[in-house]
Amino acid sequence: MIRSFLFIVFLSLISIGSFAQSDKYIFHDVVEGDTKYSISKEYHISIEDLEKFNPEIKSGLRLNTKLLIPKELMKKNEEPAPTKTVGPGFTSYTVKAGQTLYSIAKEYGVSVADIRKNNPQLADGLKAGMILNIPPKAATPKETTQKKDTGDKTHTVQPGETLYSLAIQYHVGIADIKKLNPELEQDGLKVGMVIKIPEPREEVKDEIAQQQAQKAYYIHVVKKTETAYSISRQYELSLDSLYLINPTAKEGLQIGQELNIPGNRAPKETIVEKPAERLNSDEGKEIASVNDSSSQKGEDENYFLYKVKSGDSFYSLKSRYNVSQEELEKLNPEIKRGLEVDKYIIIPQNGKAEDVKWLDKLFAKETKTTPIEAPSDNKKFRKDSLNTGGEVITQVPEVKFEDTLMVNTSKTYKVGLMLPFNVVSDTVVQNSSAIEGTQKVSLDFYNGLLMAADTLAKQGMNLDLNVYDTKNSLFHLQEKSKEYRQKNFDMVIGPLFHKNVEYIADDLRKQNVPVISPLSKSVDVAGRPNLIKCNPGNAAAGQVIADMLNTEYAKARVIFAYSSSEAESVQQVRARLLPRADSNRIDDITFTKELIERNVLKDMMAPGKQNVVIIFSEDQVFLSDLISNLRLMRSYDIAVIGPSKLLKIQTLEMDYLNKLNLSMPDANYIDYNDPKTISFIKDYREKYKAEPSQFAFQGYDVGMYFLQKLWKNGKYMMYHLDDEQPMLGTGFKITKDAKGGYQNDFMYLTGVRDLTLVKLEKK
Known part of the structure; x- marks a missing residue:
């Protein structure tokens, strides 16, 4: 009896202890996708405190284990609950992921300003799960007068934050933050830095x-x-x-x-506008503006010349002149690459676009068009004369219009090659073994391009190659500019550096001379319709990475690891990601050496789930430390997408990169087992008694691609750059920039597989 009584008392004490334990703690079951970082954020405690009460997780989380979460620390660190607005007719609303203040205001029929007035917690931004007090639609509660805080706030910079994100968070301008924190101009934004935040300007906050x-x-x-x-x-x-x-x-x-x-x-x-009255003399004005004698004489009444204006599109021309894109391209083959402002095109006199009844649209009823005769040769030749800046020729040449689009492949093409050789004599020395730096790059590129020219010459191309030493001097180019213009080049390759090549493109623009920028990454093609940039930029690499994340890693946890200077590259990738159901599984971390030493990255890894780390940095120490830390996390499924510079770090063994399934977007890749590559190396050795460098391969690729385009297409070369073509060491996928000019978006996808660098197939 006594034993039974003692046993009951013992059980009671255990129950009381358990109750007391549950009163102080809550339990969290680790599930797939959890990380120390996500758990600490969920319960408002630090990772250090989480490990203090659960020491077994210092080596990593395990699925289905229970963690102790101290309630006392949760309450201490928890954000203060938003003050509820008391008043009749108010609605309590929980914010859902993806919503904006505008969409919520629209749903409840109130203004964004009214929601802000009654929810002071919005000063920190709108977040999923936040509870808002929605005022009644009919009446807005009176604003409570508050004492204005005249002092500036301070903010401790957290990983992943940028000046842009802080400006959004506090409703201030970036310039305002920099004004209060002049040290940002020199040192930049760093994790742990305490900066001053100005008072929000109403024009920024309420814009x-x-x-x-x-x-x-x-x-x-x-x-x-x-x-x-x-x-x-x-x-x-x-x-x-x-x-x-x-x-x-x-x-x-x-x-x-x-x-x-x-x-x-x-x-x-979606914009309903009153249609502008169309004057019968519109076409006549276009013709009269160019003094088209054939139109004045009443010839070619079925066609007129139209000068393309800013904002014109195939759709707007169809709406105005009742002509399809196919008809326009048939009459003007050069516009297949797009309309060009200030150029003339031939448009048929189809009359005003017929108003189609809505029932006919619904059943896709076809409207009949009356076939008209082809435009006269005079009209076509007149258009070409105006677009090329030549004199007006009233007599029609004795050739058919189609012949003007045929290229005379027996013509001798004059090409300028401008490189910074920095030589004293007029003769370019072809042996590069004794020179270094820019001179060696120039000479290797020249040697490769010369081999391409020789190859095309054997195939029948007549080429007059004019080689110039730019001396890497803008002043030198300015002195020679008149000489360059008088040469009447069909194409120019170079110079190498962006300021120089931009100057040449601007100087030769009026002559419509295509200028090829072969190596510069920073050249600006905007506003330069004759400039082609061969070196792919961050956007091209970002597209390759985004394609991998959208296909191969669609369900993986994604972590961006980068230095603060690479924020733009990260944005290029993020902007190309398809919508993800688990968007909260994308983390954005600005890494520093201190963060690597604290092993923050490990806390963000998800056990039982694939983790992919995208690295943006060219700093060798940063890359080496980061890869070494990732290698130690053997219990996690980790893949890495990073720069090709990882292969050049001697302290990183190929085995490290192989186990991390390293993938790399790269503008250059040479397959030394390719028969064409083997043949090129053999010929290069025989000709120059040296091994071809990467720049020799690039010179050959640029020469083969662009010289062949010029040979086969003549003055219409710029309209035939729409193919994707891998070469020996590089490749070309030329796209037209929205602001003018052309850029190369071709990138290889390479990776370390089975301890070997291989080219991967892009999905």
Whole structure:
């Protein structure tokens, strides 16, 4: 009896102890996708405290284990609950992922400003799970007068934060933050730095709300196949503008998410306008403006010449002149690459576009068009004369119009090659073994291009190659500019450096001379329609990485590891990611040496799930430390996408990179087992008694691609750069920049597999 009583007392004490334990702690079951970082954020405690109460997780999390979470620390660190507004008619609303203040205000029929007034917690930004007090639609509660804090706030910079994100968070301008913190101009933004935050300016804070109140926004609903980049291109917005208006988009898109698009960028189909009265003399004005004698004489009444204006598109021309894109391209083959402002095109006199009834549109009823005769040779020749800047020729040459598009392949093409040889004599020395630096790069590139020229000459191309030493001097180019213009080049390759090649492109623009920038990464093609940039930029690499994340790593946890100077590269990738159901599984970390030493990266790894780390950095110490730390995390499934510089770090063994399944976007890749590569190396050795460098391969590739395009297409070369063509060491996928000029978007995808560098197939 006594034993039974003691046993019951013992059980009671255990129950009381368990109750006391549960009163102080809560239990968290580790599930797939959890990390120390995500758990610490969920319960508002530090990772150090989490490990203190659960020492077994210092070596990593394990699925289905229970963790103790101290309630006392949770309450101490928890953000203060938002003050509830008391008043009749208020609604309590929980924010969902992907929502914006605008969409919530629209749903409840109130203004964004009213929601802000009654929810002071919005000063830290809108977050999923936040509870908002929505005022009644009919009446807005009176604003409570508060004492204004005249002192500036301070903010401790956290990993992943940028000046842009802080400006959004505090509703201030980036310039305002820099003004209060002059040290940012010299040192940049660093993790742990304490900076001053100015008082929000009303014009910045309420800019979006005011525009929304004026119905200045069009709502775009995100579709499955869309990315932030494709949406920005669709509406001709910069990514910065898209993110400024839609801050949540920067963290990843979700299918069905509503984005605000400025009203002036809305699709034309959604804007109802009164059609402008179309004058019968419109076409006559176009003809009269160019003194077209054939039109004045009443000839060619079925066609007229039209000068392309800024903002014109195939759609607008179809709406105005009732002519399809196919008809226009048939009459003007040169516009297959796009319309060019200030160029003349031939348009048929089809009359005003017929108003089609809505029922006919519904059933796709075809409208009949009366076939008309082809335009006269006089009209076509007149157009070519105007577009090439030549004199007006009233007599028609005795050739058919189609012949003007045929290229005379027996013509001798004059090409300028401009490189910084920095030589004293007029003769270029072809043996590069005794020279270094820029001279060696120039000579190797020249040797490779010369081999391409020899190859094409054997195939029948007549080439007059004029080689110039730029001496890497802009002043020297300016002195020689008149001589260059008088040469009447068909094409120019070089110079190497961006300021020099931009000057040459500007100087030869009026002569429509294509200028090829072979090596520079920083050359600006905007506003230079005759300039072609061969070296792919960050956007091309970002597209390759995004394609991998959208296909091979669609369900992986994604971690961006980068130095603060590489934020733009990260944005290029993020903007191209397809909507992900698990967008919260994308982390953005600005890494420093201190963070690597604290092993923060390990705390963010998800056990039982694939983790992919994208590295943006060229710093050798940073890369070496980061890869070494990742290698030690053997219990996690980790893949790495990083720069090709990783292969050049001697302290990183190939075995490290192989186990991390390293993948790399790269502009250059040479397959030494390719028969064409073997043949090139053999010929190069025989000709120059030396081994071809990477720049020799690039010279050969640039020569073979562009000289052959010139030979086969003549003055229409720029309209035939739409193919994707891998070469020996590089490749070309030339695209037209929206602001003018052309850039190369070709990138290889390489990787370390089975301890060997291989070319991977892009999906």
